[in-house]
Each structure stands twice: as C-alpha cells, then as structure tokens.
Amino acid sequence: MLSRGWNELDVLFVTGDAYIDHPAFGTPLLARLLEAEGYRVGILAQPEWKNPESFKIMGRPRLFAAISAGAMDSMVNHYTAAKKIRRDDAYTPGGLAGKRPNRAVIAYTAAVKGAFKGLPTVIGGIEASLRRTAHYDYWSDQVRRSILIDSKADLLLYGMAETAMCELASRLNGGEKIKTILNIRGSALIANEGPQDTISLPSFEQVTEDCNAYNLAFKLASEQQNPLSAKPLSQAHANRQILINPPALPLSEKQLDRIYALPFIRLPHPGYSDKIPAYEQIKFSVTSHRGCFGGCAFCAITHHQGKTIQSRSEASILAEVERVTEHPEFHGTLSDVGGPTANMYGLHCNNPEAEKKCRRGSCLFPGPCKNLQTSDRRAVRLLEKIRKQQKVNHVFVASGVRYDLLPFQPQYFDALLQHHVGGLLKVAPESMIDRVTDVMRKPGAKVFTDFLDKFRRRSKELGLRQAIVPYLISGHPGCRLEDMVEVALYLNQHRLKVEQVQDFTPTPGSLATCIYHSGSDPFSGKPIHVPRTVKEKRMQKALLLYHRPESKKDVLEALRLCGREDAGRLLLPSPIPNKSSAPGTAKSKRKERSSRR
Numbered sequence: 001m002l003s004r005g006w007n008e009l010d011v012l013f014v015t016g017d018a019y020i021d022h023p024a025f026g027t028p029l030l031a032r033l034l035e036a037e038g039y040r041v042g043i044l045a046q047p048e049w050k051n052p053e054s055f056k057i058m059g060r061p062r063l064f065a066a067i068s069a070g071a072m073d074s075m076v077n078h079y080t081a082a083k084k085i086r087r088d089d090a091y092t093p094g095g096l097a098g099k100r101p102n103r104a105v106i107a108y109t110a111a112v113k114g115a116f117k118g119l120p121t122v123i124g125g126i127e128a129s130l131r132r133t134a135h136y137d138y139w140s141d142q143v144r145r146s147i148l149i150d151s152k153a154d155l156l157l158y159g160m161a162e163t164a165m166c167e168l169a170s171r172l173n174g175g176e177k178i179k180t181i182l183n184i185r186g187s188a189l190i191a192n193e194g195p196q197d198t199i200s201l202p203s204f205e206q207v208t209e210d211c212n213a214y215n216l217a218f219k220l221a222s223e224q225q226n227p228l229s230a231k232p233l234s235q236a237h238a239n240r241q242i243l244i245n246p247p248a249l250p251l252s253e254k255q256l257d258r259i260y261a262l263p264f265i266r267l268p269h270p271g272y273s274d275k276i277p278a279y280e281q282i283k284f285s286v287t288s289h290r291g292c293f294g295g296c297a298f299c300a301i302t303h304h305q306g307k308t309i310q311s312r313s314e315a316s317i318l319a320e321v322e323r324v325t326e327h328p329e330f331h332g333t334l335s336d337v338g339g340p341t342a343n344m345y346g347l348h349c350n351n352p353e354a355e356k357k358c359r360r361g362s363c364l365f366p367g368p369c370k371n372l373q374t375s376d377r378r379a380v381r382l383l384e385k386i387r388k389q390q391k392v393n394h395v396f397v398a399s400g401v402r403y404d405l406l407p408f409q410p411q412y413f414d415a416l417l418q419h420h421v422g423g424l425l426k427v428a429p430e431s432m433i434d435r436v437t438d439v440m441r442k443p444g445a446k447v448f449t450d451f452l453d454k455f456r457r458r459s460k461e462l463g464l465r466q467a468i469v470p471y472l473i474s475g476h477p478g479c480r481l482e483d484m485v486e487v488a489l490y491l492n493q494h495r496l497k498v499e500q501v502q503d504f505t506p507t508p509g510s511l512a513t514c515i516y517h518s519g520s521d522p523f524s525g526k527p528i529h530v531p532r533t534v535k536e537k538r539m540q541k542a543l544l545l546y547h548r549p550e551s552k553k554d555v556l557e558a559l560r561l562c563g564r565e566d567a568g569r570l571l572l573p574s575p576i577p578n579k580s581s582a583p584g585t586a587k588s589k590r591k592e593r594s595s596r597r
C-alpha cells in the first residue's frame with residue numbers, strides 16, 4: 001500500500017488459503033479483476049482469526065470486505081470422510097494444517113465485523129455458495145441454517161462471482177447502501193420479500209423436521225439453476241427470509257479472455273518460504289474453460305461453475321502458455337490444459353431454444369442429449385497449437401476426461417493417447433455397477449468397458465505402454481456391499497488396480513448428500529440404500545483395495561456376509577480356509593507337518 005501510495009483500500013479480501021497470485025485461485029482472480037476496474041484491493045490471507053488486530057493490518061476498507069474460506073469448504077479441508085482431523089492442508093505453506101478455523105466464513109465474518117463496525121461484509125467461495133440455503137452438514141450431522149443467518153453477512157455471492165463482484169463494487173462506489181442492493185444476479189441475502197415470481201422453498205424448520213420437505217427443497221432449487229430461465233428462490237428461517245437471486249449469466253469468451261489476461265505474477269506471496277502443495281500442482285497448468293455438464297451426483301462443480309461450458313479463445317490460451325514458459329522454474333512441461341472436465345473445451349448446447357428452458361442436471365446422463373454439440377475440433381486444434389509452442393516439450397492433460405464423450409471425439413482420443421497421457425490416464429468410472437452409477441449419474445459398466453478396450457487396443461497399436469488408473473468411490477449412496485464385491489471382481493477380471501479410494505464424503509449442496517441425508521432420491525422419491533456404519537464403509541473400501549494384504553480381513557468378512565466366499569479364490573492371493581483346513585484342524589496340522597519336513 002505504501003509503495004502504491006494508498007492510504008486506504010477500497011476492498012479487503014479475506015481468505016483461508018495462502019495468497020498465490022495465480023488465476024487458478026478465486027480470491028486473487030477477483031482481486032486482480034477489481035484492481036483492473038480501478039479499485040484499490042488488498043488480500044488478507046489466513047489471518048489469525050482469534051486476534052482482531054490481524055484483520056486491521058491494512059486498515060478499514062472504504063467499500064466492503066469480501067470473505068471466503070478458500071478453495072475448499074473448511075470442514076472438508078479439516079476432516080476426512082471418517083471425521084478424523086487431517087494433518088495437512090494443501091493450500092498452506094509447508095502443507096501445514098491449522099491455519100484456518102472450522103467454518104471459516106462464519107469465523108472470519110465475525111472477526112471483520114468486530115474489527116470494522118458497520119462495514120459491509122460479503123461472503124463467497126465454495127463454502128458460502130453451497131451453504132446458501134438450509135443444508136445438511138455431515139460434520140454436525142444436522143441440518144444447518146443458511147450461512148447468511150449464521151455468519152450475519154450482508155450479502156452472499158455464489159458461483160463464479162466476477163460479474164456480481166464488479167456490479168456490487170460499482171453500486172457501492174456509486175453511493176448505494178448494501179441493504180438496498182437486492183437484485184444482483186448470483187447473490188443471496190436476507191430480505192423481507194422477493195420479486196413476485198419468487199419460488200418458495202420449504203422453510204428451514206420444515207426441512208429440519210421432514211426429509212421429504214428437504215428433498216422437495218433440493219428438487220425445487222435444482223430446477224432453478226439454469227441462468228437463462230431461473231426464477232428467484234426464497235426460504236423462510238423463522239421470521240426471516242433468505243432470497244436467492246437467479247445465477248449469474250455465463251461469461252462470454254471475451255469476458256473470460258480479459259480475466260485470464262490480467263497481470264498475475266503466477267507466484268505465491270514473497271513472504272512465504274515453504275512450498276505450497278496446491279501451487280506446486282498447478283503452477284504450470286492452464287485453464288482452458290469453466291463449467292461442467294456432467295452433473296455427477298457427488299460433485300459440486302456443476303452447482304458452482306454452472307452447466308454451460310465457458311471456453312477461452314485459442315489466442316488467449318496460447319498467450320498464457322507463452323507467459324508460463326517465461327516462469328523462472330519452467331523446464332518445458334505443461335502439467336495440464338483443461339478445466340473441470342478436459343474434453344468439454346469448446347462444447348455447447350446446439351439448440352438455443354431448448355437450452356433456455358432446459359432443466360436437466362446433466363447433458364450426458366442418462367445418455368448424451370441430442371442437442372449437445374460434441375465436436376472435438378476446437379480441443380484438438382488447441383492442443384496441436386500448444387504442442388508447437390516454442391519452449392514447450394510436453395503437454396499433459398491431467399484434468400479428468402469424460403470417457404462417455406470420447407466416442408464422439410475420435411481425434412481428441414487419439415491426440416490424448418499419443419501426446420498427453422504420460423503413461424497413466426486417470427479416469428473416474430466411480431463404480432461399475434449400473435444401479436450404482438445410475439444414482440451417481442455416471443455412465444455404466446458397458447461404456448467404461450468399451451472405453452478400456454479401446455484405450456488398450458489403440459495404445460498397443462501406437463506402441464505405447466500406458467495404463468488406466470480408475471478412480472472409484474466407496475460408501476456412495478446406492479452402493480451395497482454385494483455391489484462392491486462385483487466391482488472388485490470386475491477390477492480383477494479386467495486387470496485394473498486401484499491405488500487410491502475416495503471414501504464418499506457428504507459435502508454440502510450435492511445431490512448425493514441430499515440422498516445421504518434423506519435416504520431417498522429427491523426426484524423419483526425412490527428409497528436408496530446408504531452405507532452409514534463404519535464397518536460397512538470399511539469393508540467397501542477394502543474390497544476396492546482387495547489386492548493389499550491389510551484388506552484381507554475385511555474382504556473375507558464382506559464375502560462371508562454376502563455369501564460370496566467363492567469370490568475369495570479370485571480376489572485373495574491365498575485361498576479362503578475352509579473348515580477342514582482351518583488352523584487347528586487335523587488336516588491343517590498334517591499339512592503344516594509335511595511342509596516343515
């Protein structure tokens with residue numbers, strides 16, 4: 001501030017992540033955008049939340065404070081699916097845990113309010129966005145109120161908030177009071193009433209007491225996620241109303257290009273001496289687009305970034321690649337070019353009329369929509385041009401790919417295998433059992449098997465030794481123990497080895513979390529099995545990792561419970577002991593004696 005000659009800030013950002021001036025992180029991206037709009041902006045990264053003085057270090061800002069927990073919900077960041085405390089934090093120097101509070105948005109907002117009486121407070125980011133209505137909170141195992149009520153913030157900006165943030169700053173700068181700013185797209189607030197066409201969700205009190213009301217609230221809110229046709233929503237919390245304005249419109253190519261051309265220095269704040277794991281992972285990666293139309297039940301990306309793919313222009317991406325190659329540590333390898341789903345670059349809905357009215361949560365489930373434009377032309381050309389860039393020796397695609405799109409993208413598939421896999425391709429079938437993938441809104445076993453066969457065949461033709469690493473989820477709603485036995489057998493039969501298993505975590509706002517809480521599908525009303533006990537979850541995980549010695553006991557128990565002891569011969573290295581050869585029996589003693597001889 002001193003070197004810029006600023007005596008005060010216009011906007012103070014508070015974030016639970018370390019400060020890394022890179023467009024992959026939301027707070028620095030919004031800060032750079034406001035700076036480009038002429039505002040004086042400061043970022044307070046990981047302040048000591050119990051010390052009010054640490055919030056005053058840059059003084060009281062003129063317009064407002066913008067508060068975020070960081071790139072992750074702070075509870076997801078702090079706890080494992082088994083509710084154990086994590087010992088690390090990828091968004092902190094040295095990977096140290098403990099640099100942000102639990103429920104960081106609430107804690108930071110209280111601290112800002114304490115430090116600067118009467119200053120407008122605006123919350124955003126994943127934590128605030130996905131907790132904007134009454135929501136099930138796994139860590140306290142209860143339905144919590146909207147985070148607007150618990151944080152007492154003046155305004156919540158949900159989703160990718162560039163346009164909302166710029167409009168808010170401009171209106172406050174123009175002299176409007178925050179209490180009168182009721183209608184920004186992508187915002188939520190506490191208001192006495194909304195516009196006439198507002199859709200009322202069941203109240204906090206109703207959804208707390210009744211799972212059917214919870215499901216109905218989820219369904220109604222899901223139906224209003226299309227920014228082209230969404231109506232405002234409201235939800236009563238006792239005598240207060242939460243008003244949720246329709247989502248922000250998707251950014252145009254020009255708007256996106258402008259954001260990614262801002263002068264990010266692509267480095268962490270110079271005050272840090274230790275490495276920041278999340279930065280190490282993305283420092284040589286480039287975001288080509290935003291949004292995802294996959295609509296997987298357990299994922300929040302469609303809820304946060306929207307279903308519309310917003311792609312940058314080729315020129316903008318190539319210019320960024322060039323800037324990356326000038327990074328002092330760059331040695332020729334781009335670690336990723338992609339977005340939430342790499343092979344969605346340049347794709348869109350081909351039918352504007354249908355798109356306006358569309359209420360589908362996914363353009364791919366239960367099968368690809370006939371209106372979806374799936375051409376790989378733009379993505380193939382982009383990758384080709386990046387490969388030709390000077391100083392770029394390798395370009396990897398580390399973002400996930402939707403393999404159910406690849407049959408429509410033969411050239412992309414070939415380019416991926418030939419140039420961008422790097423030995424291992426991570427894909428996420430999540431399960432191979434159709435009734436489970438139906439709950440997850442993922443393609444089923446046949447689509448995955450076809451893809452796997454094609455991948456292996458084509459890799460062989462190309463003379464490349466590369467393999468698929470499948471990502472699978474254990475304990476997902478809809479998955480029974482017997483389903484997981486079948487998954488383990490599938491893995492065994494297809495020579496696939498899982499190295500890491502994601503134990504399902506009911507994170508706020510997702511469809512799978514709604515099912516976890518209510519035990520039924522909010523759209524069909526159908527009851528759905530939910531693995532809840534520690535034992536069942538442990539056995540499901542062990543089945544996916546059946547090849548590990550430490551899994552054996554749980555695998556044996558799972559097979560016994562499912563009456564599938566026969567599967568043990570395939571899954572376990574040594575046969576399941578039957579009665580006559582169990583330790584201590586005459587037969588086993590004879591065997592032992594003869595083997596000693």
Ligand code: SF4
Pocket residue numbers: 293348349350351354355358359360362363364369370371372373
């Ligand atoms: S009409 Fe089809 S392609 Fe278009 S947005 Fe809806 S689901 Fe997607």
